[in-house]
Every structure is written in C-alpha cells, then in structure tokens.
Amino acid sequence: MTLIVAHLTKSFQNFLAVDNLNFIAEQGEIFGLIGQNGAGKTTTFRMILNLLAPSSGTINWSGQSIHALERDQIGYLPEERGLYPKMKVEDQLLFFGRLRGRSNHELKHDIDHWLERFELTDKRRSLTETLSKGNQQKVQLIASLIHKPRLLILDEPFSGLDPVNAGLLKEAIISLKQKGTVIIFSSHRMDHVEELCDHICLLKKGKSLFSGAIIDLKKQYGKINLTVRGPYSEKELRSLPGVVEITRKKDLFRLRLSSEEEARPIFQALAKDGFIERFSLDYLSLEELFKRKVAGADE
Amino acid sequence: MNKFILLFSQSYTNKLKTKSFLLTTLLLLVGLLCLFMWPTISNWFSSEGKQLKIAISDQTHSRTAAYFHSTNQIRFTSSALPYNQEEQRVLKGKEDGLLILSRKQDGSLKAELRTQKPLELTNQKNIEEQVRTANRLFTIEQLNLNSEQVQKIMNQEIDLQQTVLSKNDASGKSSAQKATATIVSYAVALIIYLFVLSYLSIISSEIAAEKDSRIMEIIISSTSPIVHLLSRVFGTLFLAMTQFAILIGSALIMARSFHNGKYWTQISDLMGGLTPGYTVYAILFFLLACLLYTLVGAVLGSLVNKVQDVGQAMMPVTMMLMIGFFIAISGMSNPDTLLIKIFSYVPFTASMIMPMRIGATDMALWQAFLSLMLLFITIIGLFVFSLRFYRGSVLTYASGSFIKKIKQAIQLSK
The missing domain is CATH 3.30.70 (Alpha-Beta Plaits)
Structure with a gap:
C-alpha cells in the first residue's frame, strides 16, 4: 500500500493553491506535510479525501486511483475540532465509527481500548463540550482512527495538547504505523515531525520546496x-x-x-x-x- | 443507504432530544389545552357575581323593556321607580346602570344609558346590539302590525341560488362552502408560517454548526454530500411532522374529551364541508412548502460561515414567508383579488395562498395543478442546483455576498 501524489495541482480562480506537488507515502512510515498557514496542506488533504477535485495531476493508492480506495478505509482528523458539542464521548465515537461502516458491536471493544489508552475512560459519558481542549483533541483523534483505516490523514494533530498527551498521541501514531497504516500528517511543530517522520514534503505557497527523506534534506546542508x-x-x-x-x-x-x-x-x-x-x-x-x-x- | 439511515436517524434523534424541541412541544400542548378549556377557564375568571345589573326605566308607554334579554353577562330588570330615584341606586352601587327608554318624535326609540363607571367594551357592544334590536322592534310595533307580520319580517332570510351557465367553468360553490374553506385555508397558511419559521432556522443552524466545526468535512469525506444534504432535510422534515402529529393527535383527543365533544362535532362539521380535492391539494401544498423551505434552509446553512450568521441569512426567506402569510390574511376578506392570483403561483407563497383560492373561489382546478407543478419544479430545480455547489459551499469559509459565495462554491465543486 502506497500513496503516490504526482504533479498534483489545484488552482482556484485567482491563485494557485497547490502547484505541481509530488510525494510518496509508503506503508509502515509516517509522512509529514510541512508548511506555514496557507501553504496548501489542507487543500492537498482535501484532494486526497476527494472533497476537492485536482486541477491536474494524479493521486494513486496501490497503483489505482485514490477513488478506488473505499472511503471507509480513510481516517481524517480535521485541523479544527470537528465534534458534536452536545453528544456524549461514547456516542460520538460510535457515530463516527458507524459512519465509516463499522458495527456497534465491533466498535464497543475498540472504544474501550482507545479510551483507556488515552486516559479518557472516566469521560466516557461526559458531554463533549465539557471536556478540556486537549481531551477533545484526543476524542477527535480516536474518532479518526476508530474504524482502523488504512490511510490516516492528521491535520495538525498536536495542536492543543500538553507534552504528556502529545507523548500519548505519538505512541499511538507509532503503533498504528507498525500495524501498517499509511499516515500523513501536517504540523507546525518541527520537533514532532522530526521525531515521527521519515519522509517529508516542505510546502510554501503551494510549491514543494523539498520532498523526500529528512536525512537527505539534512545532508544538503551538512x-x-x-x-x-x-x-x-x-x-x-x-x-x-x-x-x-x-x-x-x-x-x-x-x-x-x-x-x-x-x-x-x-x-x-x-x-x-x-x-x-x-x-x-x-x-x-x-x-x-x-x-x-x-x-x-x-x- | 446505510449511511443515509445513520445520518438521518442521528439528525432526527439528536434534535428530538433537544430541550428546545421538548419545551416548544410542551408549550404548544399547554396552549392547545387552554384553547379547548377556554369556556371553563373564562368561567373561573368571570364569576356570576360580576353579572352587570342594568335597570330599565321605560317611558315609552309600551312594553319596550321586554325586548331586552338578560344574558350571563348582563341582567336587565324593568324598574317601576322614577328614574331620579333609580339614579340614586346606581350611584349607591345597587345597580350598575340605568337605561332610560323614551319615544322620539319620529316614532323611533331613544335610549340613554347612565352608569356610575365606564363600561367594558364587550358590555357596551352587547347593550348597543340589544338597543338596536329593540329600536327595530319598537319601530315595527309603531306601524301597528300584528305579531305574525312582525315575526315574518324579523325571521326573513333568503338563500341566493347560483347557477353558472357556462358549462366549461367550475361549478359554483355556496358561500358556506367558501367560508369553511377560507377558515381551513387560513389555518393551513398559519401552520405553514409557524412551522417553516421555526424549522427553517433549525436546519440552517444544524448545517452551519456542522460546517463551522468541520464535522462536515469528516462526514462528506466518508459519504457523499448528497447523502448528507438529504439526511438533514428529511431529518428535519420528520421532526416537523413528529411535532405536527403530536399536536394534531392531542388536539383531536382534547376535542373529543372536553365539553362532551362539542369541538369534535365542530371540527368534523368543518371537515365535512371540504371537498376531497381540496383536502388533497391542501396536504400536498403543505408538504411541498415544508420541503421547499427546509431545502432553502439547508442551502443557506451551508453558505454561512458561522452559526451566528444564520439569522441574518434567514431574513429574505422570512420576509418571503411573511409576504405570503399576510397576503393569505388579506384573502380572508376577499380571496378574488389580483394580488392573490399572482402570488398563488409564486412557489414560495403558493402553498399559503393557493389552498384558499381552491376552496374560496370558483377557479378551474388546472390552475391549482399548475401552481403545484411550479412548486414541485422549483423544489427539483433548487435541489439539483444546490447539489452543484453543496460540496463546495461546505468547504468555503470566504466572506462576501451569497452570489459570490455560490459562485465560489460552484467553482470548488467542480
């Protein structure tokens, strides 16, 4: 399983959001998309998610168009908190899991597992709006991976997390990677990227400044x-x-x-x-x- | 399909459980209960002791005082005392008022009411009405007619029989039928007005909130935008129908149970006066109006950036709705005006006005059918149009006019 983005371009009426982007994200590795605000990260994610159609270029998954990959196989964590404030944590996770085609029965067990892993077991019946920002972010993350996706897209997953929770999140991401999930994530926090990613793509105003292994980038400067x-x-x-x-x-x-x-x-x-x-x-x-x-x- | 059911039931049950829904339903039920119990409630407040006592000083030398009939609110007594003494009794509060009747030069009745305090409007009107009738009877009596002749004049009524000669035209309805249809149509317009007003903002806020919180992106990345749009539209429609069913059901039960089914008989009489054609059209117009406005609400909700902007975006639609409603009200007195004819074809107002025209005017049914088709085509058109930019609109967070946003959304949806 490999995600290959080739010559991906997206132009809107008066500007070029993504300009001839190329990168490869392989199974068993974490790929980092790095750039300032407005660099085109979210637009790229939206094209992978099929929310936006590329102006030109291709996105392939294991040799086929990304559209061939079932939507239920993709997990997505949006940059901002995408949760129902008036819903209980457990119901929220059940809803998002079922939205990705899993049954209540299958989900129950996984929800237990993840809530425990993220130290949220006592918040199971709390309304989401009563949770702290960091806890909401953790719920959001569980919601994005509860259905065991093969491709996981995380847009700024560390925002709002304290170091302890960021550590929990990192561990979770690494264990998913080991299980074979292809993970793409964006972040402003270079220390996180450096720690987690093997390959990165540096974006600036839609253009790729570098795409490849971090070590190769480092070697450029010595x-x-x-x-x-x-x-x-x-x-x-x-x-x-x-x-x-x-x-x-x-x-x-x-x-x-x-x-x-x-x-x-x-x-x-x-x-x-x-x-x-x-x-x-x-x-x-x-x-x-x-x-x-x-x-x-x-x- | 599974995802549609999931999204639909989530939308429906979430809104069903909200406090605002439960509270408004409860308040409306209490309102209904008060309506049906009104005679009982009004009795609590207007006790027997409050009956107005009016003494009649009859100086016409005829039995004029007998023309006045006591009611629950007013008790008339004929007084034999001279009126200045009777005035003293009024001042002392033993009587509420003194009605002095005398004969004018032209043979009609002169009536003067002297009270200690000003009277309430309803009592004033009641007495005025009685004086008017008494005057008529008094005048007739002065003509020296016998009682049979008097009865004949008083009870004379005539029904105007109408026949339409042109065979192509719809058969004329009786004025009673028209009056019934007017009342029912007014009720239909009012219900559409109230329901649309409350559910329009419910669906817009729901979609705007999902867009604002980016849940929308997760949902439409796991299913299609069409499924999302339809699930929200039908979730809201079902919620509206649920509330409607609860209210109608409770109203019918109340109508049967209170006052020995007096209202039940009234309602069934009213319904009996309607033709099946009218009923079918009224129901279709009602359902389509709900569908149209829910769809409009969904589209508006997808275009605004924040939930707070929903109210502002709703303004033009609310205005449209109000125009329709007020034109429908104007039709209560005269449903045959040009204004009503025009607006009965405008899809956004047709559902409030066309039922009135169907029931209360003699128009050909093809006109109603045409209006219904226009409404239906508008809904389909709006649906197809909104699908073109719905995907894009939930991803645009740009500011600007709606036209600009729609253009941008269409661009994004490509």
Whole structure:
C-alpha cells in the first residue's frame, strides 16, 4: 500500500493553491506535510479525501486511483475540532465509527481500548463540550482512527495538547504505523515531525520546496551546527575561520559554520587551549532547515 | 443507504432530544389545552357575581323593556321607580346602570344609558346590539302590525341560488362552502408560517454548526454530500411532522374529551364541508412548502460561515414567508383579488395562498395543478442546483455576498 501524489495541482480562480506537488507515502512510515498557514496542506488533504477535485495531476493508492480506495478505509482528523458539542464521548465515537461502516458491536471493544489508552475512560459519558481542549483533541483523534483505516490523514494533530498527551498521541501514531497504516500528517511543530517522520514534503505557497527523506534534506546542508563549552570568550570564537554566526546560551556557545569542513580546523584550534568540555557537531534541526528553505524560496 | 439511515436517524434523534424541541412541544400542548378549556377557564375568571345589573326605566308607554334579554353577562330588570330615584341606586352601587327608554318624535326609540363607571367594551357592544334590536322592534310595533307580520319580517332570510351557465367553468360553490374553506385555508397558511419559521432556522443552524466545526468535512469525506444534504432535510422534515402529529393527535383527543365533544362535532362539521380535492391539494401544498423551505434552509446553512450568521441569512426567506402569510390574511376578506392570483403561483407563497383560492373561489382546478407543478419544479430545480455547489459551499469559509459565495462554491465543486 502506497500513496503516490504526482504533479498534483489545484488552482482556484485567482491563485494557485497547490502547484505541481509530488510525494510518496509508503506503508509502515509516517509522512509529514510541512508548511506555514496557507501553504496548501489542507487543500492537498482535501484532494486526497476527494472533497476537492485536482486541477491536474494524479493521486494513486496501490497503483489505482485514490477513488478506488473505499472511503471507509480513510481516517481524517480535521485541523479544527470537528465534534458534536452536545453528544456524549461514547456516542460520538460510535457515530463516527458507524459512519465509516463499522458495527456497534465491533466498535464497543475498540472504544474501550482507545479510551483507556488515552486516559479518557472516566469521560466516557461526559458531554463533549465539557471536556478540556486537549481531551477533545484526543476524542477527535480516536474518532479518526476508530474504524482502523488504512490511510490516516492528521491535520495538525498536536495542536492543543500538553507534552504528556502529545507523548500519548505519538505512541499511538507509532503503533498504528507498525500495524501498517499509511499516515500523513501536517504540523507546525518541527520537533514532532522530526521525531515521527521519515519522509517529508516542505510546502510554501503551494510549491514543494523539498520532498523526500529528512536525512537527505539534512545532508544538503551538512553538519554545520556546532555546540561548544569551554574557557573561551565570544570574541575568540567569532574570530575563528568559517564561523558565520554565534549565539550564547548560558555557558554554551552555538556556532553556525559556513560548511561541515570548517569543523576540523576549529577543533584543532580550540584543542590548543587544552581541555574541551563539550564539542558537538550536528545537522541543522528541521526547524532551522525549514526556515532556511522558506527564506531561500523568498529570495 | 446505510449511511443515509445513520445520518438521518442521528439528525432526527439528536434534535428530538433537544430541550428546545421538548419545551416548544410542551408549550404548544399547554396552549392547545387552554384553547379547548377556554369556556371553563373564562368561567373561573368571570364569576356570576360580576353579572352587570342594568335597570330599565321605560317611558315609552309600551312594553319596550321586554325586548331586552338578560344574558350571563348582563341582567336587565324593568324598574317601576322614577328614574331620579333609580339614579340614586346606581350611584349607591345597587345597580350598575340605568337605561332610560323614551319615544322620539319620529316614532323611533331613544335610549340613554347612565352608569356610575365606564363600561367594558364587550358590555357596551352587547347593550348597543340589544338597543338596536329593540329600536327595530319598537319601530315595527309603531306601524301597528300584528305579531305574525312582525315575526315574518324579523325571521326573513333568503338563500341566493347560483347557477353558472357556462358549462366549461367550475361549478359554483355556496358561500358556506367558501367560508369553511377560507377558515381551513387560513389555518393551513398559519401552520405553514409557524412551522417553516421555526424549522427553517433549525436546519440552517444544524448545517452551519456542522460546517463551522468541520464535522462536515469528516462526514462528506466518508459519504457523499448528497447523502448528507438529504439526511438533514428529511431529518428535519420528520421532526416537523413528529411535532405536527403530536399536536394534531392531542388536539383531536382534547376535542373529543372536553365539553362532551362539542369541538369534535365542530371540527368534523368543518371537515365535512371540504371537498376531497381540496383536502388533497391542501396536504400536498403543505408538504411541498415544508420541503421547499427546509431545502432553502439547508442551502443557506451551508453558505454561512458561522452559526451566528444564520439569522441574518434567514431574513429574505422570512420576509418571503411573511409576504405570503399576510397576503393569505388579506384573502380572508376577499380571496378574488389580483394580488392573490399572482402570488398563488409564486412557489414560495403558493402553498399559503393557493389552498384558499381552491376552496374560496370558483377557479378551474388546472390552475391549482399548475401552481403545484411550479412548486414541485422549483423544489427539483433548487435541489439539483444546490447539489452543484453543496460540496463546495461546505468547504468555503470566504466572506462576501451569497452570489459570490455560490459562485465560489460552484467553482470548488467542480
């Protein structure tokens, strides 16, 4: 099972919402669609969900058009809370499960399982509107996956969740991935994306800035993030060749290098002064990469 | 089909369980109960002691006082006392009023009512009516007719027999038939008006809320927009019919049980005065009106962005409904005006006006059929049209005029 989006374009009267988008999301992996507001993430999701027809391009599922995939095999978590406020949590989940073709009997067991997993068992009979934002988000998530979809689309699943609940959600997403669900999700939170996704697509104003494995994106820039702790002054570090930028955070210096090759001479220069408490060289974080890509596209 | 049933029953049962539905149904039932118990209730408030006492000082030297008949509200007594003494009794509150009758120069009756306090309107009218009758009888009496002749004049009534000579035209209805149909048509118009007014906003709010909360996206991504639209329309219609059935059923039970079935007889007399054709048309117009307005409500609900905007979007439709209703009211006094003829073909008002024309005027039935067809075609047209942009409209959150939104929605639906 693979979702292949090829040359996907959606234009509205006066603007191009999605412009020649290409990506592949495979079984057993989590695919991240990343972009600022208005980048075209939701429009892309809507085309996969068959809510909007593409202007051109194709969306294929296991070699066939996505339309061949039964709607009951798709799970969708919209960006905003899509729940009935006056409905009890359990009824809500039963409704959404039945809407995707499952029977009451089958659902009961799964509802128990998921409510327990998300620590919502005591809220089973509560009206949805009485739940906290985070709990509502968890109910929403259960509603999107209660029917065991083969393709799960999550639009900003982490919004409104505290770190503990975000952790629960991550675990759930990973276990679904292991069971073979193809998962696509969008997020502003790059740390979540970095942690969960293997492949991503960076979107800006409908255009894909990058599509592929995160590690490939990182390799484009190389390991240019250098963190140093030792008896050095900022001035001293700044004078080293290849240092583009320097920031100080407590006793740590974060150096941005012009290229990965600069690291070795810097190490040698610093080692002359004796013991180095910390010297770590890393790739740019996804957040930094994203900012660079977006800024690069603006230029 | 399964998903339609799921969505339909969810829409129906959710709304059935809302407090507002239960409360309005209960209030309407209490209203009905009060209506049927009105004679009893009004008795509680107007006790026997409140009967108005009017003394008649008859100075006509004729038995004029005998023309006045006491009722539950007013008791007339003939007084032998001179009227200034009787006036004192009125001032002391022993009598409520003094009616002085005398003879005018031209032989008619002169009546003067002296009371301590101003009278209530109903009593005033009652006395005026009695004085008018007494005057007529008094004048006749002055003509020295015998009692048989008097009876004949008083009880004279004539029925105008009508025959329509042109064979192609519909057979003329009697004025009694027309009057019955007018009353029933007015009731039909009122029911349509009230029901549409309340259910229009119910369906619009439901759809607007689903759109606003993005539930719509989940629903239409798991089934088709048509199924969603139809499930909401029929869910609401069924809810309306449920309330209607509860009210009609209770009204009939009440009519049978209270006042020894007096109202039951009245209702069956009223219904007996209707032709089967009229009844069928009235029911069809009623059902189609509900369908049309529910569909309009659904479309409007899909076009607004937030539930709060529903009221504003509803304005033009409410206006249309009001126009129809007020024209229907104007038809109570004269159902043959040009205005009524025109609006009886306009699909949005036809259902409130056409039944009145069918029952209360002598028009050919093909006209009713034409109007019904126009209404039906409008519904089909609106349905087909709304399907073209429903999918898009539930995904647009842009602001702007409805025309702009519809255009955008059609664009999105492609």
